[in-house]
Amino acid sequence: MSVKKLDYNFYRRDVLEVAPGLIGKFLVRKFDDGKVFRGMITEVEAYRGEEDLGCHASKGRTSRTEIMYQAGGVIYVYLIYGMYWMLNFVTGLKDNPQAVLIRGLDKIWGPGKITRDLKIDGSFYGVSLVDSDKIWIEDDGIVVNYLTGTRIGIDYAGEVWKNKMWRFSIK
DNA sequence: TGCACGATCTCG
DNA sequence: GAGATCGTGCAT
Numbered sequence: 752m753s754v755k756k757l758d759y760n761f762y763r764r765d766v767l768e769v770a771p772g773l774i775g776k777f778l779v780r781k782f783d784d785g786k787v788f789r790g791m792i793t794e795v796e797a798y799r800g801e802e803d804l805g806c807h808a809s810k811g812r813t814s815r816t817e818i819m820y821q822a823g824g825v826i827y828v829y830l831i832y833g834m835y836w837m838l839n840f841v842t843g844l845k846d847n848p849q850a851v852l853i854r855g856l857d858k859i860w861g862p863g864k865i866t867r868d869l870k871i872d873g874s875f876y877g878v879s880l881v882d883s884d885k886i887w888i889e890d891d892g893i894v895v896n897y898l899t900g901t902r903i904g905i906d907y908a909g910e911v912w913k914n915k916m917w918r919f920s921i922k
Numbered sequence: 923t924g925c926a927c928g929a930t931c932t933c934g
Numbered sequence: 935g936a937g938a939t940c941g942t943g944c945a946t
Contacts, residue, residue, distance in 0.1 A: 796929070805929075807942095815942065833939030835930050852929055863930045904929050 757888045759881055762823030762842050766849035769823070769842040770797040771919045773888070775895035778856060780869045780886050788869060792888075794855035794920040796902045798839075800848055805908035805915075808848035818877050819848035826878045826886070828871065835863030836872050840880060840888075854903070855920070896922040 757776065762769060773792050780788040798806035807829070808816045818827045819841055827839040827850050843849040854862045859869075866872070871886070880887050899916040906913060 798929075807929085810943070813943075829929090830939095830941060831928055832930050833928090833941075837929060839929085854929085861931070867931095902929070907928085 753892050755890050757880070757890055759822070759824045761888075762840065762880070763844055764823070764842065766797045766799050766842040766851060767917070769840075770795050770851045770917070771897055773840070773851060773853075774897045774919055774921050775893050777889045777891060778853070778869075778886070779889055780871075781884060782870065789889075790856035790858045791893075791921075792853060792855075793857050793860075794853075794918070796852045796854060796919070797917040798850050798852065799917070803908075803915075804912045805902055805905035806848065806850070812848075816848060819850050820846055821877075823849070824879060824881050826875050826880060828866070828873060828875050830873065831863075836866040837862050838866050838869075838871055838875075854918075898922055 773795050776792050778790050778792055801808050803809060808819050812820060815829060818825060821841060822845045823842040825841045827841050828836050831837055838853045839850040841850050853865060856865060859865050897919050900918040901914055902918050
């Protein structure tokens with residue numbers, strides 16, 4: 752059984768390669784009291800570049816989206832509906848804004864519930880998934896099949912972008 | 923300086 | 935089916 756922590760090489764590829772690649776990987780969260788949570792990633796969505804009207808970076812470089820312009824392997828979190836933090840992983844190369852939204856784990860389904868249960872908030876903005884000892888991703892060598900679908904909650908993005916099959920979920 | 927709205931969830 | 939609840943972006 753070879754368990755390995757994903758490094759920057761995994762994240763610094765196109766988001767459409769990274770997103771499906773995350774399905775079946777394990778999200779590990781070590782709390783301040785030392786307890787460890789480990790869950791398999793089962794559903795994600797890809798947000799790709801300034802031209803993607805569903806991506807926050809479509810509004811350009813702002814204090815909020817700045818982190819997506821960094822090289823992949825760091826965390827992008829933001830508050831939605833005034834109460835839920837959304838967990839995203841930045842992917843791709845520098846100055847190429849992309850991110851993967853983590854929508855579901857085998858044990859916790861729902862993007863808002865994941866951050867609530869794993870105690871992830873704004874303080875995780877910009878945290879490295881490679882260097883942090885609080886959160887990282889592991890590969891157990893498990894190979895899974897996945898399904899694709901359209902992204903959730905972006906009706907405002909227009910026909911072209913909201914119909915992209917950029918949601919990936921485990922089969 | 924103000925305002926409308928959102929990559930959601932829970933309750934009725 | 936609606937309310938909670940607030941940072942962000944864009945219009946004043």
